[in-house]
Amino acid sequence: MLKENFNDLISLMVIARERSFTRAAARLGVSQSALSHAIRGLEERLQLRLLTRTTRSVAPTEAGERLIKTIGPHLEEIENELAALHELRDRPSGNIRLNVGEHALTFALWPAVEQFLQAWPEVNIEIMSDNSLTDIVSGRFDAGVRLGEQVAKDMIAVRIGPDWRMVVVGSPAYFARYGRPATPQDLQQHNCINMRLPTMGSIYAWEFAKAQREIRVKVDGQLTLNNLQTRIKAAVAGIGLAMVPEDTVEEAVKAGQLEKVLEEWCAPFPGYYLYYPSRRQHTSAFAKFVEAVRYSEI
Numbered sequence: 063m064l065k066e067n068f069n070d071l072i073s074l075m076v077i078a079r080e081r082s083f084t085r086a087a088a089r090l091g092v093s094q095s096a097l098s099h100a101i102r103g104l105e106e107r108l109q110l111r112l113l114t115r116t117t118r119s120v121a122p123t124e125a126g127e128r129l130i131k132t133i134g135p136h137l138e139e140i141e142n143e144l145a146a147l148h149e150l151r152d153r154p155s156g157n158i159r160l161n162v163g164e165h166a167l168t169f170a171l172w173p174a175v176e177q178f179l180q181a182w183p184e185v186n187i188e189i190m191s192d193n194s195l196t197d198i199v200s201g202r203f204d205a206g207v208r209l210g211e212q213v214a215k216d217m218i219a220v221r222i223g224p225d226w227r228m229v230v231v232g233s234p235a236y237f238a239r240y241g242r243p244a245t246p247q248d249l250q251q252h253n254c255i256n257m258r259l260p261t262m263g264s265i266y267a268w269e270f271a272k273a274q275r276e277i278r279v280k281v282d283g284q285l286t287l288n289n290l291q292t293r294i295k296a297a298v299a300g301i302g303l304a305m306v307p308e309d310t311v312e313e314a315v316k317a318g319q320l321e322k323v324l325e326e327w328c329a330p331f332p333g334y335y336l337y338y339p340s341r342r343q344h345t346s347a348f349a350k351f352v353e354a355v356r357y358s359e360i
Contacts, residue, residue, distance in 0.1 A: 070104040071133055073097055074112060078130050079202060081119050138202070142343050154347035155184035161206040163193045164290055169309050170223035170334040171207055174355040181354075185347045193288065194260035198338070204348055205338040213337045221357045223333040228269070229308045230328065231320040233300040242323050243303075246270045246279045253302035254281035255293050268305045271329040294320075333357075 077086040077097070087094045105112050112126035122130055162171055167189065175187060190196075190203070198206040213219045230249070243249050249268065257266045265286065267278040283302045287293050294311060297304040298319045308328075314320040322328075336355055338344070 070100045072137060073100050074104065075130060075134060075137060077101065077113065077120055078122050078126065081121065083120060139343065142345060153184055154182060154350055156345050156347045157186045157188065158348055158351055159188045159203045161190050161192055161196045161198050161201060161203045163207060164191055165307050165310065166207045166334045167191050171355060178351060178354045182347065182350065204344065205336050207334050207336055210332040210335050213335055216340065217337040218340050219335040219337045220352055221333065222336050222355045223357050225330040226333050227308050227328050227330040228305050229322050230303055230305050230324050231297050231311050231322055232303040233298055233319065234321060235300045236302065237321060246277055246324060246327055249279050249281045249303065254283040255296050255302045255304040256281065256283055256286040257293065258286055258288050260288060270327040272327045
């Protein structure tokens with residue numbers, strides 16, 4: 063029975079991950095009808111319904127979720143070991159899946175990824191850009207990227223970028239009309255462009271620090287956005303003040319489109335880290351990737 067079920071279990075894992083028979087069939091290189099037939103056969107043999115199908119998506123049932131959590135790590139170990147054996151050849155190969163935030167991808171990770179892909183053409187990298195604090199283990203990612211303070215203690219963390227800071231910016235036209243805030247508390251009298259946090263769903267309170275003093279200010283304004291580049295565009299358009307990573311507005315500041323305020327309150331903090339589970343066995347391709355993205359101040 064094990065031999066009969068093995069391929070169908072792999073199919074179940076892929077469907078659950080992709081949440082779609084169409085995408086799963088494409089990834090597995092089979093037809094949708096063959097995939098549906100395989101899952102029906104598995105369900106009949108187990109006498110359990112494993113997937114709930116709707117017109118828009120597919121999700122595991124309670125039994126399906128239990129089966130996936132039980133067999134998933136073992137199938138992944140087998141897959142990694144086969145990949146490791148495959149890498150006894152001269153050059154590393156295989157797939158690397160990453161979960162990375164919008165800003166981290168563009169300003170910390172991408173330059174190293176670009177060079178890595180050119181150096182190792184037999185390695186494939188899949189990057190999911192996601193600003194929420196995704197669980198990389200349940201999401202079957204090899205690694206994720208977060209700020210150092212957000213990385214769980216049981217993870218291995220490798221620094222991939224320098225310190226950076228958030229800054230408050232506005233357009234010259236906005237400051238000419240409404241004046242400049244002298245203290246963080248003054249922001250409560252300004253039209254500020256808010257950001258809703260993807261994890262908690264709450265509005266981000268702007269954080270400041272000066273001479274060992276840390277404060278958070280809940281600002282208000284007409285516009286709330288969760289996209290970084292759109293917040294910058296709104297600030298350039300004079301809609302309000304925005305608090306954004308400093309490296310994302312350097313060009314706009316040089317061009318005179320934006321001006322920084324409250325700089326003495328905008329303290330730097332440790333940058334991004336690549337993190338991954340310590341207990342997981344990784345391929346040599348992943349090991350080379352870690353070294354490629356590792357940050358060095360020299």
